[in-house]
Amino acid sequence: MDLERTDFVSVVVPAHNEAEGIVGTLKEIARVLASCGVKWEIIVVDDGSRDGTFDRVRDLAAREGRIKALRFSRNFGKESAILAGLRVARGQAVITMDADLQHPPRLIPLMLEAWREGSRVVDGVKKNRAGDGIAARLRAKAFNAVLSKMGGINIHDSSDFKLLDRVVVDALANQVPERRRFYRGLADWVGYSHASIPFDVEPRAQGVGKWSLLKLIELATTATVSFTSAPLRIVTLLGLLTLVFGFSVGTEALIGWFRGRAVSGFTTTISTLLILGSFIMISLGIIGEYIAKIYDEIKARPYYLVEDSVGFSPGKSEDFVPAQPRNAGAN
Template sequence: MVLLEVLDTGPGKRPAAGEVPLVSVVLPAHNEGEGIRRALETIAGVLRACGVTFELIVVDDGSRDDTFAEVQEAAQRWAWVRGLRFSRNFGKEAALLAGLRAARGKAVITIDADLQHPPGVIPDLLRLWRDGARVVHAVKRDRSTDTGTARWRARVFNGLLSRFGRIDLQNASDFKLLDRTAVDVLIERLPERGRFYRGLAQWIGFAQASVPFNVAPRAAGTGKWSLLGLISLATTAILSFTSAPLRIVTLLGLVTLVFAAIVGTDALISWVLGNNAAGFLTLEFTMLILGSFIMISLGIVGEYIAKIYEELKGRPTYLVEQSVGFDDEPPAV
């Protein structure tokens, strides 16, 4: 594959409208004003060393700090910076989708703006792409920079989804390279709004490869993921890729049937032997078990109904309030 000359046209000057960069890099960002400039400079330096034309697309997911102001300033200085700002916080999955839709490159790299995904891995991603891989996953080899709680949450989350969703997400991350063919499939052929990017990138198939990396310390700021946010993402991921939770309802029904058979047999034996059947305590215990199983079953079914409801409403996945560096207005849904 012939490599193109590095593109850096100076402050304020835009590339020609028909010019297509070889590599697009998408950076979802939420309250990353402290470190976004450093991230742009670091990633651009790595791509220059690779000798490729490139663009960096920052998707500001409704930040409350000066993240987008920093992106606007960077876009005035460097022609390879483009930015989108959401009207509010729509979540990382929406930011990734917006970046993929806006990307023009023959290959698209998604990477976190806090530099915990080390840009030094990008040459390995490009090498495997040139060798024929359509999807290249950067897989976490070492999470020593995470807290023990964060490592435990990630292990439980990835383990559950790998087991029930039948896709291998052990140590998976959103740090990936996608060929243009894979990007087009993700944005055109998969219309669902409740998305789970790292799972979909595996689900689509094509020739895939992986590169291990060590999670780096944050360049600036603090982590943005809350426990509730992770639970919401895990719920979306599991419901999107497997119907296994619905089978739990059937399992609970079978457990209830077995429990009822045991209690009924005990009562029948007591009646035949002329003994008093177990009384109030047994009845109370039975009602509590049945009530718990019923509520759990309703909750599982309700989650699936809620996801169906969200899809049927057809609301936009995100809304773009501002953009910078685009010749035309970027997609708003």
């Protein structure tokens, strides 16, 4: 399907310490967008990089005015970077993708075609994960399956590689105020019509991955706490089961005492106490995560702070709020 030149497409690229490959990534995205025959802009959100990523983007933006950038005052996280990009993007369609070319730009025309056919959200769905071992793939599949089941959302093999219609962008940027955000889940939670495009995760073009095990655990915790209260219900259920177990053991011991049998089993008693103590500590930890989320919401600190920008006018607030929805084909 031909794409009208009046369509305006924004591409949001969160980046953290991607100086080595960011220029090549932006050039490839720009090349694909130019081939689509649409008006476009690329917005790089530098999430507190320390390797000169922003300077590389600034130099490229000086030669190509449709490339813009925001630089955070520190590392606020990828979720905040995506939110910042959505807030300033002006396109009728907004695409979010990684800065390392693992999300292939060649799929952008297919995403635009699905959007033009009526889909409000076009999800890039991972078929194969380059560089991931079997254990990592199984962990990802298990987590996505469990969260989808408990949270009532569909994130099976989904990614941050998405196209969002203007209506969806405004909903995520303006009507979802929570601080601990999980973009993949929220993009499904808001509803609207969805389409999926499968893709193979490409090897990184340059550099190394920035996701440590600790960051992955933090993301999984945020996603779980944001979309389901099932862990709290599990704690309650385990507490009831423990109560039944304790009542049964206590009843047996009491009957034995009345019948004159000595109640022995010091090792068993200590083991039981240790297990119960561990269960209590884990339960407190789960409850603590939910309390921490409430605490973060109450503080109401900004999602991020912008230290510098390229292609925006710092003195004009309209450059830092989403554009109003425009009808397809409008100038």
